[in-house]
Amino acid sequence: MSSHATPHQVEPIAFGQRLQIHRNRRGMSRTVLAGLFGKSPSWVKAVESGRLQTPKLPMILRIAEVLRVRDLVDLTGPEVGTSLPTELFIGPGHSRLPAVRAAVDAYPLTTSRQAPPLEHLRARITRAWTARHQAPDHRRVIGTLLPDLIRDAQLAARQADRATDRRTAQSLLAQVYALAQFFLAYQPDSSLLWRVAERCVVAAQESEDPHTIGIAAWLAAEAHRDAAHYDAADAVTEETLRWLAPHRPDGGDDVRAIAGALEVAAGYTAARRGNAGAAWGFWDRARASADRLPNDYYHPVTSFSRTVMGAHAVTVAVELHAGGESVRQAARADAHTIPSRPRRARHRIEEARAHQLAGEAETALATLERAHQTAPETIAYNGFARRILLEESESRVPAPRARASRLAVEIGALAA
Structure with a gap:
């Protein structure tokens, strides 16, 4: 043992080990994780074993997004993380x-x-x-x-x-x-x-009250999924949908809408897991639920309605990291028909994710600028928007780098 060592020194946990810990905690196989950001399972194994060095910031940000790591230091370790923006999925107080x-x-x-x-x-x-x-x-x-x-x-x-x-x-x-x-x-x-x-x-x-119970369940599922508690999110949506089933025929538009919103929530969770079949299956069920609502109906809490189903399709495709399909769905969806400013801004952010997945950085940044014009507080607290801006602020191309940096500073993701 070196004379400079002490009995209490602990070797720092390497990036690859941290990646494996977070992946296992989320219940993801290497194959699923790799597919969600366009790499092979062998690449994930090589990073986890330390045979490949720590990836560059853009890939770290994408891994953090997939694994829902709120503080990048938890993934990179303080030795690497001190130079990085730490809060990704947590906005300012x-x-x-x-x-x-x-x-x-x-x-x-x-x-x-x-x-x-x-x-x-x-x-x-x-x-x-x-x-x-x-x-x-x-x-x-x-x-x-x-x-x-x-x-x-x-x-x-x-x-x-x-x-x-x-x-x-x-x-x-x-x-x-x-x-x-x-x-x-x-x-x-x-x-x-x-x-x-x-x-x-x-x-x-x-x-x-069935409608109120459905709202509480929908919000609980959203919170569980945002925390990457996917099993808990599924349990909430599935149990509540079963309980609501006998109430749907005579419960009125609000009950039918909250059930549809829960079907969308289940689809989001399936997409986050990388299960395309289940994700689109739930979207189809939700689409059928929306079609039973009046044309002008808009749920006051969840925004569930006919007009928002196109936006939901974009999110499902984006969560599945299907770049081409995401852009196709974004082209079909009409953001102007969404009456809620924060929901419209959120849809713009999902469109930006789609364009970035497809390698269209300039279009993604322009779409984020439209989201910012619609509802600045939505983009300031959105981890996906922050991730795109931080990633593009590292671009080697001057124009998108400057554009991303300006908006990142404006929303507080980067220091001026």
Whole structure:
């Protein structure tokens, strides 16, 4: 042993070992992982064994995207990661986050304040969802509304006397927690997001309302998939779809729409796993569900509708890393028909992913610029957009490098 060594020194974990740990944690074979970013299983094995050196930043970013590694240091190690932007799938903490956190954390038992009437609270929640869809700075808008909505909905649930009022109040409380999840997503407080998600599920179950239960399940599945808990996401969607089945014929458009949204969610998870057959099968089921809705119907929480199915097809193809199919689906989808600004911006980001997969960097960047014009807060918190901009900011071609760097600085993904 060298005289300079100490008994407590630990060899750093190499990139390949970290890659293998994350891959195994996600339950992915080398074949599936390799296929999702266009490499061979033998290439993955060579990187994991250390026979190949650590890839360059663009490939590291693509691996991080596939494995849903939120902090790049977890994948690269601090020795490599110190020079890299660390947060990929976590955006900045919003200025309204402390106020929303305080409202969630509060536990007022002795207040004498009277809860607002349930119909008044319902109208405020409806206006909040409408404001979210219309505003380019939607996090600021709902972050401003949420603290009072959380406090009033909690009071309403606690003060309701009759059984029917208690169920209605629990449904409204679940809807407020659903709105909070849209605000908290991709912010640096994942424990708060999970607490709100769990409260949403509990309140929804207490409401006994199929539509509200479906919303809570859809949001729980989204959270599980974003955390790469694919088995949990599948369990939530499959169980809820089975439970909703007898409610769908007579449950009205909202129940049929939330079931369709859950079918889309199941398709997204299958695509994230690399299972093309199951992914497109769920999309087909969702398409049939959308076709049973009125032409002008638009679900206020999930955006599920006829108009959004083209956008969903783009995402399925992109999650399967099928570049040509992604671009074909993007050409068919019409972003202008999506009434929600944040959902339209998200679709633009998915289009950008499609064009980058197809090797069309300039088109991808132009599409991200349109997303930024539509809803700046959407792109600032979107890990896929951040990954594209960081990758293209390393391009050897001056024009896309400068274009990507400018937008990356504007959304806070790179320092000025």
